[in-house]
């Protein structure tokens with residue numbers, strides 16, 4: 314039959330011939346577009362619904378409660394919830410005089426991980442043991458004399474711990490809010506199913522077995538969960554399922570609980586609960602719908618025809634494609650409309666498909682627990698070992714550090730006592746030579762201090778350096794100085810300009826200071842500052858030419874004196890050490906010039922092999938003979954290269970030649 318026709322026949326009232334006088338207004342058929350949507354999977358729903366929808370605004374109370382206005386001196390101290398009534402809550406991390414709450418003081422709050430109708434759930438690290446926990450905080454302030462105010466906390470405390478129930482640690486009340494500290498899980502089953510949709514059958518069986526164990530544990534302890542649904546089922550990092558949220562748990566031994574029993578989520582609600590009280594069977598129904606949703610990715614309706622359709626067992630065949638008969642039969646039995654026909658948790662546990670998996674699962678959970686415990690035990694041992702090692706080695710480290718410091722102090726003293734060769738710059742050279750001749754001492758009083766410090770890493774720090782005597786002169790930053798005889802034009806610092814420091818009295822033809830391009834900025838600045846001080850060109854040089862000639866003479870003498878001393882020096886006898894600083898330059902110009910002009914004998918390695926052949930082996934080369942010229946003639950003796958012979962003779966690399 315056509316769908317429209319069927320609808321028309323259902324919605325219109327047939328007026329029979331037996332009552333022709335009764336006037337009944339015929340009902341208008343419901344258009345197709347307004348009819349209840351058929352059952353669909355969550356994936357299909359997601360495809361047709363917009364992804365981002367603005368959430369409904371939360372209700373905000375604009376008027377404070379009358380009770381809170383008149384409340385006088387409310388007790389705001391935190392109180393631990395125990396089965397025997399509230400007790401003061403203590404913690405080494407909690408300070409009563411601090412204005413922050415117990416939760417803020419004792420926990421390091423990470424983020425909100427979930428929100429429910431009862432409260433917000435935070436992930437937080439406890440400062441007492443550095444472990445992560447889930448802390449559920451009630452949103453609305455609790456009514457002082459409400460019977461069910463501690464219901465969830467009390468349920469947690471009454472139910473004996475089980476591996477498939479969320480572990481409870483403690484609950485406390487502070488400023489009319491209830492805080493419940495539980496084990497932190499990875500995610501809820503709802504979150505897991507939303508991401509993965511229809512799960513593989515093996516995973517479904519594992520979830521089923523875990524939840525059945527949890528429900529059986531509750532039922533054997535005369536407890537009804539009353540709110541079994543994917544949002545209240547949590548997965549650990551090993552994908553072990555744990556049942557949580559005991560907000561609606563009914564303790565059958567407590568008449569108050571039975572009296573105040575509430576309905577759970579309508580999506581998972583057994584039909585008989587609409588007109589009655591929750592039972593064990595209603596828990597089995599909710600578990601059946603949860604497993605059905607996880608296995609088929611069914612978008613479970615909360616009301617309407619499709620809600621009844623599920624309760625009537627009219628689930629389209631397409632949802633069970635790829636699901637084993639065993640699983641399907643069990644699901645269908647669990648969501649039977651008649652609660653008496655539903656299997657109990659005990660019967661379900663004895664089902665062959667579940668029995669064989671139960672044992673495997675409990676081994677898996679046990680092994681994972683063992684691994685977790687072992688890992689945390691090892692990590693705590695590691696921490697203790699580290700602490701022990703740090704206690705043992707800290708004094709040793711301090712001692713060695715002290716020795717190191719002492720050694721460097723001694724070295725620093727030794728270095729301070731040493732005479733340092735000034736850096737070979739024109740400035741320092743002149744200053745050094747002047748210090749030897751005593752000219753600088755006389756200049757010191759009148760002349761400004763040389764602003765240049767061409768220090769580099771090889772030289773001691775400025776404070777330790779022998780003070781450069783005040784040298785006042787005109788500075789020339791001309792980089793094009795070409796007088797290689799004049800050693801003062803050579804600057805040791807690579808980034809500094811050559812400084813013309815030759816006294817005007819020696820080379821009067823030299824130009825006064827002209828800064829050229831390429832002069833460092835800092836140098837130019839200093840130059841201008843010198844200019845502004847109006848330093849006269851000869852300021853400080855006093856003796857002029859006479860001094861220079863004296864210096865030159867002195868240096869030459871000194872160089873020769875040291876040369877002689879070195880010749881007769883016994884290097885092993887330290888008393889013979891020359892107690893005299895070397896001249897600042899390697900060689901005074903006069904000696905250097907004389908050396909350049911002479912003919913210096915150079916080594917001919919043929920001597921090593923053929924000492925008799927003196928004519929060939931000793932050759933005198935003039936300084937103009939380039940070394941390249943010598944190398945152009947390959948020396949071969951007896952078919953073997955000189956290089957290889959020398960290498961074998963010297964026992965070293967041929968590069969040393």
Ligand SMILES: Nc1ncnc2c1ncn2[C@@H]1O[C@H](COP(=O)(O)OP(=O)(O)OP(=O)(O)O)[C@@H](O)[C@H]1O
Pocket residue numbers: 426427428429430431432433434447449479495496497498499500501544545547557558560
């Ligand atoms: N122990 C936990 N580990 C990880 N996440 C959790 C934990 N407890 C709660 N959550 C998260 O917080 C959400 C709400 O928690 P819970 O169901 O306990 O609050 P509720 O207010 O009682 O919710 P409702 O009454 O609506 O079911 C859960 O869906 C879950 O995402």
Ligand SMILES: [Mg+2]
Pocket residue numbers: 429544545558
């Ligand atoms: Mg919940």
